[in-house]
Amino acid sequence: MSRVQPLAGAGAPAPGGVRVATVVGFLVFIELVSGVIQGMMPALLPELGTSLGVGAGKLNWVSSAQLLAAAVCVPLFGRLGDMYGHRRLLRVGMVCLAVGSILVAWSPSFAVLLLGRVLQGPLAALLPLEMGLVRDRLDPEGARSAIGMLVGALTVGASVGLVVAGLLGEVTATVHGVLWVPAAVTVVCVGVVFFLVPESVTRARATVxxxxxxxxxxxxxxxxxxxxxxxxxxxxxxxxxxxxxxxxxxxxxxxxxxxxxxxxIVDIRLSAKRNLLPVYGGSFLLGAALFGSQTAASLFLSSPPEKVGYGFGYDSLAIGWTMLPWGVAAFLASTVAPRLYRVLAPRTVLGLSGVFMAVGYAALVLAHGAVWQFVAANSLTGFGTGLALSAMPALVLDASPAERTGVATGIYNTAKTLGGSVSGAVFAAILSAVTFAGTDVPTESAYTTVWWCCAAVSALVALAAAVLARAPGVSSPATPVPALAGKDLA
The missing domain is CATH 4.10.860 (DNA Excision Repair, Uvrb; Chain A)
Incomplete structure (x- = not known):
């Protein structure tokens, strides 16, 4: 499969007379909205459960359904984008996201909510498609800068979304009223993609x-x-x-x-290479801890202590403020990581990330009765997560053949989202099984079991890094590649 890469500067005009820098600004706006949508959902889950009469166990499916759809959409949309144009698939993805967001906001039943979340699956495919657009228009240096802005917008949006959900809850009567706001903004994003973003010009010869x-x-x-x-x-x-x-x-x-x-759609032979398999295994485990724990954290924070003996009885705004330090810690770690690569190999940074996450989850198990304890432990897991999200793409790039980096990073992203889907189902089973007698309300031990599982999974991430350290053919790149790191946050 060969591609001819046209080069252009940031100020070069795209088709239709729109300058590339302006197009990047439009894409940054889309990623900011994408991040806000992803950040809002964990904070709103407790209120959604109350509104729809759904127990804590089943609420894990709200995340699992979207992640399962994402695991299939990312490689499929990437392949179709290479073949038929990245803007064309970006349009399809944004229409799916808009329809899904409208269904989520309307959702008169849990089934409709899950259908909406499935239609939001292409959310994870937007960033890789945008990366294809900027790579098609810019020289390598310009593309790296543009992709860095896209990743930054996604990260900031995800952190801001935690608080935005709560602030909107203060001025709207219901949780569905809150969800209509991002639904309306996604419709605006559809217009941006259809009328203001030019198409990529290179095409790949491939099959689906x-x-x-x-x-x-x-x-x-x-x-x-x-x-x-x-x-x-x-x-x-x-x-x-x-x-x-x-x-x-x-x-x-x-x-x-x-x-x-x-x-x-997933290259099994490439995945099984000795210097890539530990990274893919680690990415699956990272996804399990990262995505699987989000629902449990929100539900724990919203639990009324006077009734169940644990939690803080928080509403969506308080949940957002409490979870915000996690996002800040992850963002700080992603900015610190490039400096760490000057003295440490990426596989060493990956090992440290597993240690930080494991210690954070273990601390959460042992001490979660005060807000400061929850925030401190959660910040440790956030810092470890940020390190992992920076180190893994660099390792994939270093270990994969130069002509197959796109395929290799696609497998990594798929493994991460699959890990989140699997852990979501497992944690749903735990929260459904370990309940107070005669109710569907989880006991405190249900949450500590989830956190122990996350601690064990995080320790396995460190183990995967140790195995990778002994694998042949793994060197240490001088700096990480922002273009690949972008896929980690989708």
Missing amino acids: DWAGAGLLTVGLCALLLGIAEGPAWGWAGGGTLGLFALGVVTLVVWVLVELRVSQP
Whole structure:
């Protein structure tokens, strides 16, 4: 697959007379909105659960459904964007996001809410498509600068979204009223993409692995549904075992298909390389801890201590302020990481990230009765997460063949979102199973079990870094690559 890369400066005109710098500004706006949407949802989950009459366990599916859709959308949209134009797929993604956001805001039932979250799956594919657009228009130095701005907008948006959700809750009557605001803004973003963003000009000769995408979706859905519903249906029940069997058989067939097609949606052979497999394993584990713990944290903060004996009884605004230090710590870590690379190898930074996260989650288990304890422990996990999100793309770039970096980083991003989907289903099962007698309200030990799981998973991230340190062919790049780091935050 060959591509001819046209080079242009930031001030060069794009088709239609719009300057590239202006186009980058439009894309930055889209990423800022994307970050705000991602940041708002964890803070609003407790109120959504109350509004729809949904228990804590099932609320994990609000994140898992979107992450599962993202795991399939990212490689699929990336491939289609290379073939048919990044703006064209960006338009498709933004329309899906707008429709999904409207359904989430309306959501008269939990089923409609989940459908909306599935349609928001392309949210994770927006940044890679935007990266393709700027790489198509700018020289390498200009592209790095533009991608850095896109990543920064996404990071800032995610942090701001935590607080924005609460501030909007102060001036609207219901949680659905809050959600109509980002839904309206996504419609504006659709107009931006359709009328103000030019199309990329290079095209790749490729095919789409539709069979692989379908098999991966069916297999994962069956496994995750079996995990989530196991406590209610019984782990030895026919429905649970049937779903597990369907999931395993489908995923085995999927692997066989991926090994046979020339351009698979996930390159199994590349993934299995000794100097990449630990990174992909670590990214799966990172996603499990990062995404899987968000719902539990929000639900814990919103729990009324006078009724259940734990939590702080916070509303969405207080949840946002309490979670904000996590986002700030992650952002600081991502800015510190480039300086660390001058004295430490990226794999060492990855090992440190696992240690920070493991210590943070363990501290959360041992001390969470005061707000300052929760914030301090959560800030440690945020700092570790920021280090990991910076180190992993650099490791993928260093270990992958030069002509296959796009495929390699796509696998990394898919593994991360899959980790979040799986952990979301597992934690949903835990919060549904460990409850007060005769209720669907989780006990305090349900949350500590989730945090212990996150601590164990984080320790395995450090172990993956240690395994990588002994793998042959892994060197230490002088600096990380912002273009790749951008995919980590989507």
